[in-house]
Amino acid sequence: MRVAIVHHWFVTRGGGERVAECIASLFPEAEIFTLVADAPGIPQGLQERRLHTSFLQRIPLARNYHRHMMPLYPMATEGLDLRGFDLVISSDSGPVKGVRVDAGAVHLCYCHSPMRYLYDGYETYRAQMGSVTRAAFSATAGRVRAWDERAAQRVSYFIANSEYVADRIRRCYGRESVVIHPPIDLHRACVAQPEEHYLCAGRLVGYKRTELMMEACVRLGRKLRIAGAGPEESRLRKLAGTADVSFLGEMTTEALWQEYAKCRALLFAADEDFGMVPLEAQACGRPVVAYGAGGSLETVRGLDVVKDRATGIYFAEQTVASVMDGILQFEAADDAGRFDSAETQRWAAEFATPVFLRRMREFILQKIPEAASVMTPGIAETM
Known part of the structure; x- marks a missing residue:
């Protein structure tokens, strides 16, 4: 079984990057995919992994202005080459739930949140933008939102990071999810x-x-x-x-x-x-x-x-x-x-890393029992 871990971007280190690192620790041979990466934003546990980026990585200043690349998110996401992978796990608060996977492959999406600036927070984010950015955002947000809603239907199973996000997944995508809280060090x-x-x-x-x-x-x-x-x-x-x-x-x-x-x-x-x-x-x-x-x-x-x-x-x-x-x-x-x-x-x-890893392991094996052959046999207490 070939496994891919997909995270929206590795630009700064935060809770989402921590989650991606912990999920990857369960699959030592998994390859890592992302839209754009900058060395300081790559967690220590992933620095030796094979890391694939999208064409956005080649655009000047994309690492600093990745949020301004929203109109290109669908093309960049669908351009990630996940052919040949049997299990894809996305860690997503952006567009990467929309990755294309092979027929028969399983896609688990650990959703930190649907993109707030396209849904609940649309007007708030829009009001904070300059006139030029606001015009570009207004012209493209509807198209990206429609694509994001369609992309969510291709996910096999959703995992939400909180009950709050599970409700948002239900409202935005019409999908149910299981809640597994993120890990604390x-x-x-x-x-x-x-x-x-x-x-x-x-x-x-x-x-x-x-x-x-x-x-x-x-x-x-x-x-x-x-x-x-x-x-x-x-x-x-x-x-x-x-x-x-x-x-x-x-x-x-x-x-x-x-x-x-x-x-x-x-x-x-x-x-x-x-x-x-x-x-x-x-x-x-x-x-x-x-x-x-x-x-x-x-x-x-x-x-x-x-x-x-x-x-x-x-x-x-x-x-x-x-x-x-x-x-x-x-x-x-x-x-x-x-x-x-x-x-x-x-x-x-109650939110410790071993709790997160145990719950993720149990959920993955419940849905894909054959994943046991490529998962780590134990759980790291100090991940």
Whole structure:
């Protein structure tokens, strides 16, 4: 049996790339396919693998502007040569669910989300674009969306990374899926004496709503540390002014986990499909003050929902006032001893890498028993 692993692009390292790396660890002989790749975005576990890219790789600046290549996604995806592969597993929040496979081949799609900018988030993304980009996007989005909907019907089985995404797959594609949550690197977790500051972590992009958490901390007189970089950084620095907000920039994995361990709590304002950052903080025993929507409802045990064994607080709206209310609720509960770091770590352990690998293995073997001959015999605890 020949196996191919397909991921939309390896440009930066994040949760999706982590999932692709873990899936590939189950199939040591699998070949890797992607639309475009840049060396820093290729996970360590895939750097020695045979990696195939699409024609987009040969377009100047495509690695930096891959999202602007949307009109070319269908052609690039269908141009990946997957002839001769019996099992294709795609890790996708873009177009690669649309790869062409041989008749009789099985295609499993681990879907991080249907492309938000084509479905739920169409108007939001469109409003943030410049006039020229908006015109090009508006002219081509409908065609790409129609192709994406057709492509989803060619997938043999869908796996969703959360119940939230499973519902979106159902609405966008009319397909059912099984939910297998992404893996968390528990072996990196560390515990330290928490300090008084709060932490935001992740790529600095618009939908993360970092400005809400900044303004809330400024108004409350709380210290905030921001780990990560991205296109919003310069704007956020100007908004912060001379306030007690520290920008830490892009951090090594080890340094980031140290930041998790030292914060009083993580602040998380994104409407995320799943969200690995809150779980990474909880793996270090730190609670989370999160927007009560999307993936956070699955990754954080809100005090107003579970009462006992809570690992955080939900705030109701993506507004500065609501974030402030969440912080104050958290502080009152924290001062009353309502959060236990060991319990918070135990909750995060339910999302550990071995759990993900075991569930993926079981699902694959349930659907394709003959895959046992090419899968690794054991599960790596420190993948």
